[in-house]
Amino acid sequence: MGLLRKITNWYARLAPSWGHSSPPYGHVVQIGDPVLRKVSELVPVDKIKSKEIQIVIQKLIYVLNKYGSVGMSAPQIGVNCRIFVMRLTAQNVAALPLDKKKLQDINTVPLTVFVNPKLKIIDYTKVIHVEGCESIRSFAAEVARYNEVQVTGYNADGEDISQVFKGWPARIAQHEMDHLDAKLYTDIMDRKTLQCVCWEEVNLSKGKLAIPFTPQ
Template identity: 40%
Template sequence: MSVPPYKHFTQIGDPVLRRRAEEVSGDKVNSPEIKETIDCMVHVLRHYDCVGVAAPQIGVPLRIIVMEFHEGKKNQFPAEIYAERKMSTLSLAVFINPELEILNDKQHKHPEGCMSVRGYSAQVERHDRVRVKGIGMMGTPSELELEGWSARIAQHEMDHLNGIIYVDRMVVSSFACISWPQINEAKGETAIWFNK
């Protein structure tokens, strides 16, 4: 395995996003290559101020996810939306070869976006409570029970490991460019940026 090829998000259409990611073999878990991949994922997560990254999103077809919903993100949402979507802080969590278990049948439908479908969002229904188990790295737990928005993040990232993108699960009629007001205001003379 070589170093991660990208420090940006692969975009829908890249074949790496549509294949099932491979498990990290036991003899590679503590290798310098896996550490470098995880370091890169955490860097990308924080550089783009997002909440989750799966290894395929930086071009690495391995079963690794990182998630984080830091305290500062609370200020990015109106209080009523933060409460309605059951958002809460989530400390950095890193999982190699994660497995996800649904803990109840309750589901919520909320707008969801993806850094690999830059500039768009849609309503997606997700389970309310899940458990993620795997090999924890960087001092993070190897098992987490998650609820609300954090459970949504985990389900979204796990989908990436199986070649699934949120557009496969979305309410089709809700798919929208999140920048449409700015595009109209700029008379079409604007762009969706893929870097930061």
């Protein structure tokens, strides 16, 4: 009985409720939400295949698809557990200019789920590129990230997983790991480069532009 109560209390700390109007959300929370500034908790390995954790994983994949994103962490859907997903499709890559793909070292990444991930730096060279975040909608800034990293942890089935990422995929992994540690790219950005990515549209619309917080 004591173990059951302990597990129940652990889930309650992650999210106040598992109902439809509570976390895990079907939208991305925005900067200012306290959940983004709380260090996420480890998932008990024997609970990875539980209904509650599988719901979080499936909702992360749903939101990733809904927003057309390349990465999404559990805190971004309101749950403080150490899970993130990432994916960079061939369609994503093909839609980019050739010079940008080469400059930013952008390559495909299959849908990958990391539970309790740990990150190891392989190449300490830092590369600066403009970076955005679905939790800081419509803004971007230059951010320095390590060029190559290794991420180890568990997949959605509770099996050991290890991946090495280089270039843009390495940036995605570092960005999502930061979310699990209650950090945002605004903490490490070059502050002078912060910009609203739709500033031109704001001028063209004479300030009447509405910025959506979910995809249209």
